Amino acid sequence: xxxxxxxxxxxxxxxxxxxxxxxxxxxxxxxxxxxxxxxxxxxxxxxxxxxxxxxxxxxxxxxxxxxxxxxxxxxxxxxxxxxxxxxxxxxxxxxxxxxxxxxxxxxxxxxxxxxxxxxxxxxxxxxxxxxxxxxxxxxxxxxxxxxxxxxxxxxxxxxxxxxxxxxxxxxxxxxxxxxxxxxxxxxxxxxxxxxxxxxxxxxxxxxxxxxxxxxxxxxxxxxxxxxxxxxxxxxxxxxxxxxxxxxxxxxxxxxxxxxxxxxxxxxxxxxxxxxxxxxxxxxxxxxxxxxxxxxxxxxxxxxxxxxxxxxxxxxxxxxxxxxxxxxxxxxxxxxxxxxxxxxxxxxxxxxxxxxxxxxxxxxxxxxxxxxxxxxxxxxxxxxxxxxxxxxxxxxxxxxxxxxxxxxxxxxxxxxxxxxxxxxxxxxxx
Amino acid sequence: xxxxxxxxxxxxxxxxxxxxxxxxxxxxxxxxxxxxxxxxxxxxxxxxxxxxxxxxxxxxxxxxxxxxxxxxxxxxxxxxxxxxxxxxxxxxxxxxxxxxxxxxxxxxxxxxxxxxxxxxxxxxxxxxxxxxxxxxxxxxxxxxxxxxxxxxxxx
Numbered sequence: 001x002x003x004x005x006x007x008x009x010x011x012x013x014x015x016x017x018x019x020x021x022x023x024x025x026x027x028x029x030x031x032x033x034x035x036x037x038x039x040x041x042x043x044x045x046x047x048x049x050x051x052x053x054x055x056x057x058x059x060x061x062x063x064x065x066x067x068x069x070x071x072x073x074x075x076x077x078x079x080x081x082x083x084x085x086x087x088x089x090x091x092x093x094x095x096x097x098x099x100x101x102x103x104x105x106x107x108x109x110x111x112x113x114x115x116x117x118x119x120x121x122x123x124x125x126x127x128x129x130x131x132x133x134x135x136x137x138x139x140x141x142x143x144x145x146x147x148x149x150x151x152x153x154x155x156x157x158x159x160x161x162x163x164x165x166x167x168x169x170x171x172x173x174x175x176x177x178x179x180x181x182x183x184x185x186x187x188x189x190x191x192x193x194x195x196x197x198x199x200x201x202x203x204x205x206x207x208x209x210x211x212x213x214x215x216x217x218x219x220x221x222x223x224x225x226x227x228x229x230x231x232x233x234x235x236x237x238x239x240x241x242x243x244x245x246x247x248x249x250x251x252x253x254x255x256x257x258x259x260x261x262x263x264x265x266x267x268x269x270x271x272x273x274x275x276x277x278x279x280x281x282x283x284x285x286x287x288x289x290x291x292x293x294x295x296x297x298x299x300x301x302x303x304x305x306x307x308x309x310x311x312x313x314x315x316x317x318x319x320x321x322x323x324x325x326x327x328x329x330x331x332x333x334x335x336x337x338x339x340x341x342x343x344x345x346x347x348x349x350x351x352x353x354x355x356x357x358x359x360x361x362x363x364x365x366x367x368x369x370x371x372x373x374x375x376x377x378x379x380x381x382x383x384x385x386x387x388x389x390x391x392x393x394x395x396x397x398x399x400x401x402x403x404x405x406x407x408x409x410x411x412x413x414x415x416x417x418x419x420x421x422x423x424x425x426x427x428x429x
Numbered sequence: 430x431x432x433x434x435x436x437x438x439x440x441x442x443x444x445x446x447x448x449x450x451x452x453x454x455x456x457x458x459x460x461x462x463x464x465x466x467x468x469x470x471x472x473x474x475x476x477x478x479x480x481x482x483x484x485x486x487x488x489x490x491x492x493x494x495x496x497x498x499x500x501x502x503x504x505x506x507x508x509x510x511x512x513x514x515x516x517x518x519x520x521x522x523x524x525x526x527x528x529x530x531x532x533x534x535x536x537x538x539x540x541x542x543x544x545x546x547x548x549x550x551x552x553x554x555x556x557x558x559x560x561x562x563x564x565x566x567x568x569x570x571x572x573x574x575x576x577x578x579x580x581x582x583x584x
Contacts, residue, residue: 061437064466108469112518125522128529136530143473157466 032385069348081342104145111138166332267351337363439551440544493545494556
């Protein structure tokens with residue numbers, strides 16, 4: 001039986017660009033290669049010799065959609081290295097800023113990038129013709145997230161207000177008034193979005209993933225916690241290297257992360273949700289049940305529902321933090337340069353983002369390492385593509401290609417974080 | 430008037446440069462905005478306005494520095510110009526979406542300057558830098574004419 005290769009030359013509706021090659025031989029998908037051509041290792045090199053205080057501003061440039069994630073992981077890592085703790089309202093402000101990023105990132109992905117797949121539209125613009133109100137709602141949600149990021153971060157893209165030790169300036173309570181109203185409306189829109197995406201047709205597909213996320217004793221994880229999995233992993237952030245390693249594969253310049261002892265794993269909303277369901281407020285858990293999702297979801301296509309649930313949660317959490325906000329006396333805790341090693345791991349919209357820095361006596365960066373969530377998901381994406389293809393070989397090649405692209409979009413891949421170019425090519429032999 | 434682009438990526442930032450050159454040279458009812466990265470936010474930027482001029486870099490067509498002027502109320506954005514489309518949602522998509530949702534101003538003019546070098550950290554290529562000045566002059570002329578006629582016409 002002839003071998004068939006399916007490639008997609010340019011994956012649409014993902015952040016950045018990447019390439020997929022899927023080989024089918026004798027009626028079975030034999031390999032899926034997500035080819036990513038990247039200069040992200042440039043940033044690890046760029047940071048060497050820079051001051052520790054520059055890390056949040058430099059690393060934020062890795063991604064335009066999730067700059068806060070980079071800023072947060074970097075400041076937490078630096079603060080660990082320098083032995084300082086950021087607590088109280090400053091900690092709350094950081095969580096609030098991150099809520100803004102979750103909201104704008106998830107809203108964009110759920111409505112504009114992923115929903116069209118389920119409804120059979122070419123893109124969000126085509127979908128807007130028939131679902132204008134939903135798209136308008138998505139834009140309003142995204143705007144609420146961006147507005148929140150601007151109030152705290154000083155700017156929507158690459159917030160300027162984040163520093164090691166806290167912020168350069170903290171807002172007065174009154175500065176949240178307008179965005180507070182927007183978030184209340186956003187919350188309703190988010191609930192409507194969950195109910196809408198819950199009606200989508202979902203492929204009957206599940207895999208026994210190892211989910212990896214942060215876990216915190218008291219809260220749904222965003223900035224802090226231990227790294228856990230559903231297969232017994234439970235480590236401090238600083239022990240990441242004991243369990244994870246990055247491998248270089250020939251077809252991708254983004255290093256692939258694996259669990260040393262078990263291989264591929266999955267990070268992101270599905271992992272967070274599955275490992276922290278008990279920390280979601282009751283109304284969100286009820287909404288999940290209403291949407292047909294239980295406490296453990298193994299269908300990656302239903303990640304769109306979970307992202308919607310996280311949208312609701314982030315709106316709720318943002319409103320809670322704003323209601324309890326009191327402007328702190330000092331915007332930052334003063335960091336004092338000293339030699340050390342620090343690790344930071346926070347939950348970017350797409351999953352755990354891990355940073356490690358070694359600093360010299362004068363505060364300059366000796367080494368930097370960054371593990372982006374999309375790099376960590378790469379192997380899972382490839383395994384999914386093989387599995388999905390095997391279950392869909394009766395589809396036409398065009399439909400199979402669409403299914404492959406949809407499968408990739410389940411992960412909301414931020415290719416710009418793990419690389420810069422993605423081309424999908426389909427060819428048959 | 431919205432300058433669009435990434436100032437950290439060579440010629441990609443030329444739109445920003447153009448609108449900065451026009452600061453202080455535009456009528457008082459014209460707002461100048463710099464928009465980096467998030468093209469979807471353009472829809473908020475031009476909300477409630479009668480007219481908008483977009484200034485952006487265009488993908489290389491073989492003539493770096495060449496200035497394209499497109500009247501988007503008449504013609505679609507040529508896809509080969511690939512304005513700010515390195516991310517999931519670019520300028521063309523923002524315009525198309527706004528049009529579909531009835532959120533596009535009545536008059537939309539796009540000035541697209543063909544770029545040559547989009548490498549991170551690179552300076553403007555000489556022909557592109559020169560074109561920025563010319564584009565700014567053309568836009569200023571167009572705005573002065575529109576003050577008289579009340580509409581942006583082909584200058």
